[in-house]
Structures are given as C-alpha cells and as structure tokens.
Amino acid sequence: MPQAYVFTEHGGPEVEAFIDLPPVSPGPGQLLVAVRAAGVNPVDWKLRNGYRRPGSAPAELPAVLGSEAAGVVEAVGPGVEGFAVGDAVFGSTLTGGYAQYTLLPVEVTAHKPDALSFTDAAALPVAAATAYDAVNQVGLAPGATLLITGAGGGVGVAATQIARGFGLRVIGTASAGKKEFVESLGAVHVPSGPDLAGRVRAVAPDGVDAVLDLVGGAALQAVAELVEDRTKLISAADKGTVPQLGGAAVVRLRTAAVLDEVAKLVVAGTLRPYVTRTFPLERADEALRAMEDGHAQGKIVIEVGP
Structure with a gap:
C-alpha cells in the first residue's frame, strides 16, 4: 500500500506518523500523480x-502533510483535458504531498518543462507562485523600489529574484546572518529588529514605492510609514493588520497559468528555486522540523520517487 506522512489529530510533532493508505482514483478535474518530490512549507505545520x-x-x-508536489501522472479523472498518463507535472495538492501518490486539481497543475527538475518544480507552487502574484499585485514600473520584509525565507527569496527580473530595486530585510545570502539575490540587505524603519530610511531616504510584507506584526507596522501610497502596502503574513494600515493582503490567483509563468522564469534563469536541503520520504519528520524551527534558508524538499 502507498506510504504517506500524516498528522492524526491537531497538535505538535507528536501527532505525526507514517501510515499506509489505500489506493485512490482521481475524480472529475483531478490527476492521480506518482510523487517524485514534495515541497515543505510553514503552512504544513500550521495546518497540523x-x-x-x-x-x-x-x-x-x-491528513497527509504537504501542499505542493511534482511527479508523473498515473491516472486522469473524468472530463480532464490536456493531461495524459505519463506526463510530468507539478502543482498544488488536494491530498497532501508527503506521500508516494497524491491528487492534483487540474486548475492548479502545470506541465513540468524538461529543463526543470522534479525537485525544483516541487518548490514552486506555494512560495514562488505567491511571490509572483505579490510582485505583480504591487504593479511597479522598472526602476521603482520595493521593500520586502523577510527576504531570506521561501517567498522572500523568490519575490526578490522576480522583482529584480522585472527591473525593480529591492531592499530586503532579514537577520544579520542572512546578509550575504540576501545580497547574492541582488537586494540591499537591511537587518531586521528594532528601529527597522530607521535602517531602511538610511538606504532609502525618500521612502519606498511599495512594501511586500512576509513577516507581519511589529515589522509590518514599522515599515508601513515608508510607503506613501498605502495601496502599495501588501502582506502575505498578516491579513488582519494590513487593512488597518490602509493596505491589502496578497491576492493568490492559484492558477495553472501562474505556475507556467513561474516555470518559464526558472528555465530562463531569472528565478532560482534555491532548494537548500532535501530529505527522503522516510525522513519527512526531519524535513518538517527543519522548516518548523524558523531558520530555514531557501526551500526544503522531500524527494519521494526514483
């Protein structure tokens, strides 16, 4: 029977377990996929x-853990067009990615380009797609300045690269230990912590044209004053606070078209997924702990298939 890593109830790591699952068949608009790789994200342990x-x-x-996966189509559900058994695909999961098999909805599934590895493809549907939606949402012209809080995390790494590819100047906040990494992405690094706004003003005396917040809380409130047009203040981390500051939450499109565009950026060399650690499925617990400790740099991926 197919193996999967699940949580059996809501709680901490103690509710996680490996189990065998009965085979499933795809329903209308679904693909059954043999997983080759699954991305690890903070939302995984938050859902647990x-x-x-x-x-x-x-x-x-x-419930099987994992929100994104890449693999090979094993079966096609009723009414599905544009996909066939044997196709290499990646997308957002319906039934969790930390498993040998998963179901993907066709509306958030894309064909994997040959030049894109399964491991890199599995790192794109959550963080990179969120970053793509966010950078497009702020709608800045080339040469404008975008401030990204939390630039060293999964979404921040992708957003920084995408924004630089769009011709934007990026200021990225992150811990002092991530300075070299953030600068390697083409951003101006500003250490996170107290008096964040003052440190940003030191490198952007006139403020910034937009803020993409990936931290929330005090950090979001601190940098809100730096952007004059509050419609250019968006957050993927604090949907409750950002409207109070005149901004808005990141609007996720969650479409196959976005995944196609993100994959093209990777193939073109504009976006590097920055998969920094990989684990086999039998060490899924270690992979999730590496993400849950809050110090992950770049992306973590579980490699499942051959």
Whole structure:
C-alpha cells in the first residue's frame, strides 16, 4: 500500500506518523500523480497545529502533510483535458504531498518543462507562485523600489529574484546572518529588529514605492510609514493588520497559468528555486522540523520517487 506522512489529530510533532493508505482514483478535474518530490512549507505545520485556510473545511484525519508536489501522472479523472498518463507535472495538492501518490486539481497543475527538475518544480507552487502574484499585485514600473520584509525565507527569496527580473530595486530585510545570502539575490540587505524603519530610511531616504510584507506584526507596522501610497502596502503574513494600515493582503490567483509563468522564469534563469536541503520520504519528520524551527534558508524538499 502507498506510504504517506500524516498528522492524526491537531497538535505538535507528536501527532505525526507514517501510515499506509489505500489506493485512490482521481475524480472529475483531478490527476492521480506518482510523487517524485514534495515541497515543505510553514503552512504544513500550521495546518497540523489546527490552522484553517479561510473558507476551507476542517481537515479529514488522518491528513497527509504537504501542499505542493511534482511527479508523473498515473491516472486522469473524468472530463480532464490536456493531461495524459505519463506526463510530468507539478502543482498544488488536494491530498497532501508527503506521500508516494497524491491528487492534483487540474486548475492548479502545470506541465513540468524538461529543463526543470522534479525537485525544483516541487518548490514552486506555494512560495514562488505567491511571490509572483505579490510582485505583480504591487504593479511597479522598472526602476521603482520595493521593500520586502523577510527576504531570506521561501517567498522572500523568490519575490526578490522576480522583482529584480522585472527591473525593480529591492531592499530586503532579514537577520544579520542572512546578509550575504540576501545580497547574492541582488537586494540591499537591511537587518531586521528594532528601529527597522530607521535602517531602511538610511538606504532609502525618500521612502519606498511599495512594501511586500512576509513577516507581519511589529515589522509590518514599522515599515508601513515608508510607503506613501498605502495601496502599495501588501502582506502575505498578516491579513488582519494590513487593512488597518490602509493596505491589502496578497491576492493568490492559484492558477495553472501562474505556475507556467513561474516555470518559464526558472528555465530562463531569472528565478532560482534555491532548494537548500532535501530529505527522503522516510525522513519527512526531519524535513518538517527543519522548516518548523524558523531558520530555514531557501526551500526544503522531500524527494519521494526514483
């Protein structure tokens, strides 16, 4: 029977377990995919803890961990067009990615280019797609300055590269230990912490043209004053606070078209997924702990298939 890494109830790491799952068949608009790689994201452990995406139903337990995966189509559901058995694909999962098999919805699944590895493809549907949506949402012209808080994390790394590819000047906040890494992405590094706004003003005396917040809380409130047009203040981390400051949450399009565009950026060399650590499926617990400790740099991926 196919193996998967799940959480059996809501709680901490103690509720995680490996289990065998019965085979499933894809329903209408779905693909059954043999997983080759699965991305690891903060939302994975947050869902285990009990977080629910807005508008989503409670998780059916046991629930397979993982929100993104890449693999090979094993079966095609009724009414599906444009995909066939044997196609290499990547996308957002319906039934979790930390598994030998998963279901992908065709509306958020794209064909994997030959030049893109399964490991890199699995790192794109959550962080890179969020970054792509966010940079497009601020709508800055080339030469404008974008401030990204949390530039050293998964979304921040992708957003910095995409923004630089669009011709923007990027100021990225991150811990002092990530200075060299953030600068290697083409951003001006500003250390996070107290008096953040003052340090940003030291490198941008006239403020910034837009803010992409990936940290929330005090950091978001500190930098809000730096952008005059508050419609250019957006957050992927603090959807409750950002409207109070005159800004808005990042609007996720969640489409196959976005995944296609992100993949093209990788193939073109504009975007590097920065997969910094990989783990086999049997060490999925270690992969999630590496993300959950809050110090991950770049992306972590679980490699499942051959």
